[in-house]
Amino acid sequence: NFWFSVSVEIGDYNNNDKEKTEPIGIDLGIKTLAVCSNGKSYKKPNIKKHKKKLKRLQRKASRQYKKMLDKSKETKVKFSEIHKSKNLLKLESNIRKEYRKINNILTTNIHNITSELVKLNSSSIVIEDLNIKGMMKNKHLSEKIKEAKFYEFRRQLEYKCKWNNVNLIIADRWYPSSKLCSSCGNRKKKLSLKERIYTCEECGCVIDRDYNASLNLKYLAM
16 A cells, blocks of 8 residues: 655635625623624523433443442452443443533534634624633533533634634733623623623613623724
8 A cells, every 4th residue: 555645835725805894792601602793692502401311321320330339348359450341331432422422512513603703704803811710610600611612612713713814802801891881881890690681870771791791892803
């Protein structure tokens, strides 16, 4: 058998000469994955049945592990030296498959969203620099934050914007996009997570909290 490798230099095949549209601000969240300044919003895919199946498989595997642990105590043999049954090996294989399915569904959804956004050919796309590690410390939201795959969303936008000649702006982590009024620029001192509607105390503007944040992110590019 022979293998040939060919290297070819080509120009920028994604040189986009079309007229650019207005910037887009994207507010990433848990309830709604992405809310955009152009009025569009994107949700996470429904993975409830996959998570339910995964938990069922994990419970079955847990019972098998308990049997192995009991046998280890009775026979004084190390747990790691006890051979796994065919049933347990099959369960472990199915658990890995289910994890892959869930991950693929979530990642594919982000691919579809980011591709759609980049194809709008906007002059700039603006997202926030989220403190994901800090957010993961919230035990009540950590699982949902993990499923949102914020880092993957940003990673895909970075290389797709580069390919399509779109300027990606990462807003500073401390930029108060949610607290600013997109109408008059007034800044609220306090805004709890429970407040889903933003009401400005200065101009009386009443707007969806996430949409308000996306507009403020858009204005950063303007």
